[in-house]
Amino acid sequence: MKPIVFTDLDGSLLDHENYSCEEARPALNLLQEKNIPVIPNTSKTLAELLPIRKSIGNHDPFIVENGAAIYIPEGYFKHQPQHTKTITFKGEKFWEFSQAYPxxxxxxxxxxxxxxxxxxxxxxxxxxxxxxLKCTGLGLEESIQANERKFSEPILWLGKQQAKKNFIHSVRSAGAEVVEGGRFIHIIDASTDKASAMNKLIDLFELNNQQSKLQSIALGDSKNDVSMLNEADFAAVIKSPFHSRPPLQRDEGTYISSDFGPRGWNQVIQKILIEHFINQ
Ligand SMILES: [Mg+2]
Incomplete structure (x- = not known):
């Protein structure tokens, strides 16, 4: 069985404070060497992903805005998948798959x-x-990219917990899902989440490469990662210094990092690869 990695970015592959993935570099190099796809699955936008992919050296498909859309670099698969459209963004061509409201x-x-x-x-x-810019600590360019959203609206909660519960109830009654990330609450189409986008992309990979089934490894640190952590073959929860561990509905195939952020990512992915996929 060939593995495929789906990873959250902020607080998981990227440091929560300085957005660097350097501490995960040894594991990223190992994945690249073994030709294992690394699929960012994030609340970030397409505009934010382009420079991040470059800095990581990543050329694989990716999932943005908490599962709202999948982007596949044009030509990544032999045939363009059904129900995708070709888009050009900042000079790069992608096959876009999305069923979410704008x-x-x-x-x-x-x-x-x-x-x-x-x-x-x-x-x-x-x-x-x-x-x-003020709320995130992002630079000007990154703040512009963060605001280039197509499918979701993040909000920063300032009120009391009870009001937040009432708000979430109101928004859900109107057909939205409310996904709590590290800093923001994301208002998004209820029909999308990180898990369904992950499963859709696994189907596309398997359709394209019929000789082998894939085993998914998901990594994340927050509540918005729970759906993909529950549904992946292996789940790696990345410890956060800022919030408690998100509760999963599974124990089997579950790993908890002992370090925070990219350092924990580096540690736990190597452990999974060594225990299940390498030197077997
Ligand atoms: Mg996160």
Whole structure:
């Protein structure tokens, strides 16, 4: 069985503070050497992924905005998968697969319910580039990229926990899913999540490479990773210094890193590869 890796970025492959993956470099090199695909599966946007993929040296497909869309570099598979469209973004061509409502659908929904939660949250649209820059610690270019969203609207919760519960209930009743990431709450199409996008992409890989079934390894640190961590063949929870470990509905095939962020990523992926895929 050939492995395929699906990984969260912030707080997992990338350091929560400085967004660096250097501490995971030995494992990334090993994966590259073994020709094992590494699929970023993130709340980040297409615009944010392009420079990150370059800095990691990654050329594989990726999943953005918490499962809302899959991007496959044009020509990555022998045939263009069904129900994908070819898009060009900043000079690069991708096959895009998405069934999610656009961002405007969710910003319109927030406008409708905003009067009930006037001072409880601030959305990316309300924050603007300078606000995003302040909240995230990202640079100007990265803040612009973070705001180039197509399918989801992140909000920063400022109010009380009870108001947050009521808000989540309101948004869910209107057909959205609410996904809590490291910093932001993401309002997104309820029909999408990191797990369904992961499963869709595994199907595409298997269709393209019919001789071998794949075994998925998922890595993540937050609540928004739980769906893919539950459904992957192997789950690696990356320890976070900022929040408690997300609860999984499984024990078998589950690994917990003892280090934080990319250092933990480096440790746990090597352990899984050695125990299950290398030197067997
Ligand atoms: Mg994370």
């Amino acid at each position: 961002r405007s659908h969710w910003t319109n929904l927030l406008m409708k319910i905003n009067w009930r939660y006037p001072d409880d949250y601030i959305s990316f649209s309300q924050l603007g580039i300078s606000g995003i």
